[in-house]
Amino acid sequence: MSTFEDLGSLLLVRGADEIDHAGGSLYVHLHRVAKRLGSLGASDTLVLAGLAHAAYGTDGFPTHLFDWRTERPVLESVIGAEAERIVYRYGACERETTWRDLAEHRTVTDRFTGTSEELGTEELRDFVDLTIVNELDVLDHDSDRAVQLRPFLAEQLPRWQSLASPAVLSESQRILQL
Numbered sequence: 001m002s003t004f005e006d007l008g009s010l011l012l013v014r015g016a017d018e019i020d021h022a023g024g025s026l027y028v029h030l031h032r033v034a035k036r037l038g039s040l041g042a043s044d045t046l047v048l049a050g051l052a053h054a055a056y057g058t059d060g061f062p063t064h065l066f067d068w069r070t071e072r073p074v075l076e077s078v079i080g081a082e083a084e085r086i087v088y089r090y091g092a093c094e095r096e097t098t099w100r101d102l103a104e105h106r107t108v109t110d111r112f113t114g115t116s117e118e119l120g121t122e123e124l125r126d127f128v129d130l131t132i133v134n135e136l137d138v139l140d141h142d143s144d145r146a147v148q149l150r151p152f153l154a155e156q157l158p159r160w161q162s163l164a165s166p167a168v169l170s171e172s173q174r175i176l177q178l
Contacts, residue, residue, distance in 0.1 A: 014065040023141025040167040049086035056091035
């Protein structure tokens with residue numbers, strides 16, 4: 001089996017298919033995010049991270065499949081250290097202090113530990129691409145949340161245009177009709 005299939009199996013074992021999420025189950029959402037990232041030219045590492053992006057929960061989705069304190073090595077053993085770091089960073093991100101001015105400060109605040117990490121250009125692009133693609137999937141599949149999410153993204157995306165990959169930026173502009 002491939003790493004992608006191994007991860008899919010692990011997500012099923014952890015119950016991702018039994019957790020409600022935008023447009024069905026968390027498992028389905030995770031697959032849609034990974035698929036969209038892949039279709040937009042993301043690296044294999046980012047696609048794997050996309051498939052596992054909510055493993056530790058997120059600031060907007062507290063349900064977790066793995067305990068960030070004790071189980072990071074479990075996820076890392078399946079997807080590799082680089083993809084696991086992306087997943088951890090995404091899940092640990094404190095959105096309120098990170099998202100708005102990310103292009104200026106390039107720093108992600110960790111909601112678990114209270115620490116902050118300044119990202120390099122590639123790390124920042126992966127973080128922003130995963131964030132945008134995740135939010136686009138929620139927008140596409142949760143009409144209730146879309147009412148608030150659409151204006152937020154329309155305001156936020158121009159702030160992130162220097163950070164996102166051209167393909168993700170183009171996709172988001174197309175969907176939001178910016």
